[in-house]
Structure formats: structure tokens, C-alpha cells
Amino acid sequence: MNYKVLITVAFCSIVFFAKAQDNIQTVEVGEGWAKNSVNAVVFRKNSLVSFKNYQFIAYYDADAFVVLGKRKLGQKSWELQKAAFKGNASDAHNCISMMVDGDGYLHLSWDHHNNALRYAVSQKPFSLAMGEKQSMTGRTEQNVTYPEFYRLPNGNLMFLYRNGASGKGNLVMNQYDLKTKKWNTIQENLIDGEGRRNAYWQACLDKQGTIHLSWVWREGADVASNHDMAYARSKDGGKTWETSQGVPYQLPITANNAEYACKIPQKSELINQTSMVADAEGNPYIATYWREANESVPQYHVIYLANKQWQVSNLGFRKTPFSLSGVGTKRIPIARPQILAWSSKQNTLSAMLIFRDAERDDKVSTALCTNLAEGKWILKDISEASVGSWEPTYDTELWQTKGDLHLFVEKVDQADGEGKVNNPPQKVQVLEWKALKKSSK
Known part of the structure; x- marks a missing residue:
């Protein structure tokens, strides 16, 4: 082991945190529903979204109505508007997702659980004034x-969702065309659970417009049946798909023909629906958690x-065991994590996890690694107070x-099994x- 390298990496990480902390501030928006975690679940795509000089936000208020907000980037004051839409906020699945298309129109989806x-x-x-509720394609x-929006480099939108139920659902992908102002189904059954399982996915787009998709399989309603981490990517807006090595997939993707980035057995406390990101070179990174064989935590x-090889970095800092089983939220x-990643000037791969952990008093916390090949992670809390059962979205x-x-x-706060407090x-x-990315180099 090269201890000089490890010491240098650790020192650079500490210096980075010390300098970057000066660039953090908090801006208040309004008051939101807090009887469960529906406003703060990790699979919101997105809770916040920017386009040109504006940023938008969405959340449920105390009466479970959708509140939309807008501000100019750099300003602290928000323009807020209560929409006519109301959701069953008592179910933490029923989050709000949104995106702005290349013409500046806000697209909104809310209140879904089968x-x-x-x-x-x-x-x-x-505008924050929304039109009437409408269909997309009229199919499935x-x-x-789990509705999720993504904006392609040309301004068109992608919309992903599960059609079906836990343990027996399929992944649907629609695309919105700016010119026609219409949605079309690109994939009606991209990942097929074959009636026996379903994929819980996370996705991202890189700067080149490649869609990266990864997922765990679940064999039934019980979260303990989660297993494995699979991967696929598309370079043509979702029409065709390939493995990380460029081998074309025969669609739909199933458990038998999927590429596995990491094999993880059932009953490993493997969580579903976390996050992934790609760096400027198009390298994908997936963040999640599970328990290694013969370990308790x-x-x-x-x-x-x-x-072109899959690698795994185990952060390894947790000390408290827990069991993940049952149904519902x-x-x-601990929170499901978000991940950010970038390449440094030395062509090393850097990553940061954003999470919340009861071991750290449920604060907003980060783990930084400036060289994944070395695997040295530095932890830092970036909020002073507890955020309860919050999960990160950005x-x-x-x-x-x-x-x-x-x-x-x-x-x-989240009561177990879809309860509320x-x-x-x-x-x-x-x-x-x-300037988090810039200050890290």
C-alpha cells in the first residue's frame, strides 16, 4: 500500500471540504407536508430543476396540494403558486416529479402508486399556471x-414509469417532441419482469445524451427479495440498447440477458431505487447500499x-446493523444516497455521496473520494440540524x-409500512x- 498517496488524498479531501464549506448557504422557500417522506424521497425526478436563468421547485403543502415555485438563479425570493392538483400524500410513493422542456414549458406528474x-x-x-390534467399517449x-422526467440535449423529454405492480411490473419509456408537442411511446416494455419480478431502476443522462440505466430485480412485494445490479445504455434516445461493452440487447431486457454490474444475493439488505450519474467522459456510477456476505452491517x-471494467467501492464506515424486509415505504x-461524480485534472475518478444516517444524528451528510482507485472516503456533515427521514434530491x-x-x-418523518405521523x-x-465541481479540482 502506498501510504504517501493515501495521506495526500486525505489531505486534499480535507482541504477541499474546508474551502468548499464557505460556498454553502440555505434558502427558505415555504412550508411543506411532513407527516411522511413523500416530499423527500430519493426517486423524485425532479424536486428542483433549472432552465436558462430560472429554477423551479415543487412540493405538497400541509393540505396535500401541489405547490409550485420559481425564482431567478442567484436570488433568494421565490414566487409560489398553489396548484389545483391534490395528491394522496399519506402514501410516500406518491411524489411530485417535474421537468422543463427546451421551449421552457413546465411538465408535471404527481400522485402515483399503481x-x-x-x-x-x-x-x-x-409559467407556474398549469393546464388541465391530460393523457400522454393513451397507452398503458x-x-x-415512479414517474421520472429527463431532458435530452435537443430539448425533448423522456418520461419513465413502472406499468404494473411490485414484483410484476415493466418499464415504460415515452418521449416528448418539441416540434409536434406530442408524446410517443419509445419502449412499452423495456425491462420485462416476465410476470414474476420487476425492475427497480435509476437512470441518468450524460452530456452526450446517452441514457444510462441500472436496476435491481425484486422477486415479489417483499423488499428482502431485491437482488443484483444490472445495467444498460442507449445512445439514440432509448430506441436501441446495449451493454457497457457495446453489445446490442435483444429487447425486452430480462433477468436472463441482462448485463450485471454486480451480483448481490437476495436477503442482503439491498435497497431499491437509489441513484446514478455519469461523468463528462460518460462513465456511469451507481450508488446504493447492501450487506456483504458474512457481515452484519x-x-x-x-x-x-x-x-471498461465494473468496480465496487465499499465505503465501510457504518457500524449499526438493521434488517430490510416487508412491504410499503x-x-x-439511513437514506438512499445520491451520487455525484467527475474526473479530476490528474484523470482520476472522483465521487461524492449525499446521504442521511442515524449514526450521524440524521443530518445532511456527504462522503467524498477524490480517487476511487484508492478508495479513501472522507465524511462531512453539511447541515447543523436533523432532517428526520429525509432523502436527497437535487x-x-x-x-x-x-x-x-x-x-x-x-x-x-416516515412511519414504517406506509404509515404517517x-x-x-x-x-x-x-x-x-x-461551484462544488470546480472547487474540487
Whole structure:
């Protein structure tokens, strides 16, 4: 082991944190529903989104109505508008997701857990006034869960969702065309559970427009049946798919023909629906957690592609065991993580996890590694107070364009198995970390 290298990496990480901490501030927005974690679940795509000089935000208020907000980037004051849409906020699956298309129209989807599509578009570009609820394609829209928007480099949108139920659902992918103002189904059954399982996915787009997709399989409703981490990518907007080595997939992708970035057995406390990101060179990184064989404590892991080979970094800092089993939204002592990644001037791969852990008093926490090949992670809390059962979501477009990290933050609490607690509304905030990517180099 090269201890000189490890000492240098650790020193650089500490210096980075010390300098970068000066670039963090918190901006208050309003008050949101806090009786469960529906405003702060990791699979919101997105809770915050920027386009040109504006940033948008969405959340449920104390009465479970959708609240939309807008501000000019760099300003602290928000313009807020309560929409006519109301959701079943008591179910933490029923989050709000949104995206702005290349013409500036806001697209909104909310309140889904195996029910009919709820979707609307703003009446004008950069407006908070939404049109009526409408259909997208009219196909496979009756059992929608986990809606996610992504903006392609040409301004068109992708919309991903599960059609079906836990343990027996398929992944649907629609695309919105700016010229025609219409949605088309690109894939009606991209990942096929074959009626026996379903894929819980996470996705991202890189700067070249490649869609990266990874997922765990679940064999039934019980979260303990999660297993393995599979991967696919598309370089043509979702029409065709290939492995990390460029081998074309025969669609739909199934458990038998999927590429596995990491094999993980069932009953490993493997969580579903976490996050992934790609660096400027198009290398994918996946963040999740599970318990290694013959170990008792679930640990955060980063699965990433380097030199066309899948690698795994075990952060290994946790000390408290827990068991992950049962149905519904679970009360878990750690958050599903978000991951950011970039290449440094020395062509080393750097990554940062954003998470929340009861071992760290449920604060907003980060783990930084400036050289994944060395695997040295430095931990730092970036909030002073507990955020309860919060999970991280951030402005993906602002990160891509400017390297600024804007996190949606609200203190929430989650009762086990889709319950709710009697919490009053809590402050919705945006934690801003300016020039994070730039200051890390």
C-alpha cells in the first residue's frame, strides 16, 4: 500500500471540504407536508430543476396540494403558486416529479402508486399556471408508479414509469417532441419482469445524451427479495440498447440477458431505487447500499465503470446493523444516497455521496473520494440540524451545466409500512453548494 498517496488524498479531501464549506448557504422557500417522506424521497425526478436563468421547485403543502415555485438563479425570493392538483400524500410513493422542456414549458406528474396517469403542462413557457390534467399517449397509463422526467440535449423529454405492480411490473419509456408537442411511446416494455419480478431502476443522462440505466430485480412485494445490479445504455434516445461493452440487447431486457454490474444475493439488505450519474467522459456510477456476505452491517457502495471494467467501492464506515424486509415505504435508519461524480485534472475518478444516517444524528451528510482507485472516503456533515427521514434530491440540470449543487431539504418523518405521523408542516429549503465541481479540482 502506498501510504504517501493515501495521506495526500486525505489531505486534499480535507482541504477541499474546508474551502468548499464557505460556498454553502440555505434558502427558505415555504412550508411543506411532513407527516411522511413523500416530499423527500430519493426517486423524485425532479424536486428542483433549472432552465436558462430560472429554477423551479415543487412540493405538497400541509393540505396535500401541489405547490409550485420559481425564482431567478442567484436570488433568494421565490414566487409560489398553489396548484389545483391534490395528491394522496399519506402514501410516500406518491411524489411530485417535474421537468422543463427546451421551449421552457413546465411538465408535471404527481400522485402515483399503481393508478391512472396524472400529468399536466404549464400554460406558457416559464409559467407556474398549469393546464388541465391530460393523457400522454393513451397507452398503458392505468397503473403508473415512479414517474421520472429527463431532458435530452435537443430539448425533448423522456418520461419513465413502472406499468404494473411490485414484483410484476415493466418499464415504460415515452418521449416528448418539441416540434409536434406530442408524446410517443419509445419502449412499452423495456425491462420485462416476465410476470414474476420487476425492475427497480435509476437512470441518468450524460452530456452526450446517452441514457444510462441500472436496476435491481425484486422477486415479489417483499423488499428482502431485491437482488443484483444490472445495467444498460442507449445512445439514440432509448430506441436501441446495449451493454457497457457495446453489445446490442435483444429487447425486452430480462433477468436472463441482462448485463450485471454486480451480483448481490437476495436477503442482503439491498435497497431499491437509489441513484446514478455519469461523468463528462460518460462513465456511469451507481450508488446504493447492501450487506456483504458474512457481515452484519449494511454499507454504502459505489459501483462504477473504469477502463471498461465494473468496480465496487465499499465505503465501510457504518457500524449499526438493521434488517430490510416487508412491504410499503420503510422507516430505515439511513437514506438512499445520491451520487455525484467527475474526473479530476490528474484523470482520476472522483465521487461524492449525499446521504442521511442515524449514526450521524440524521443530518445532511456527504462522503467524498477524490480517487476511487484508492478508495479513501472522507465524511462531512453539511447541515447543523436533523432532517428526520429525509432523502436527497437535487437540481440535476444545474449540476450538469454549472457544477453547482442545489439540494431540496425538508425535515420529514416516515412511519414504517406506509404509515404517517402527526407532524406539523416543516420548512422547505434549498441548500446551495456553489461551484462544488470546480472547487474540487
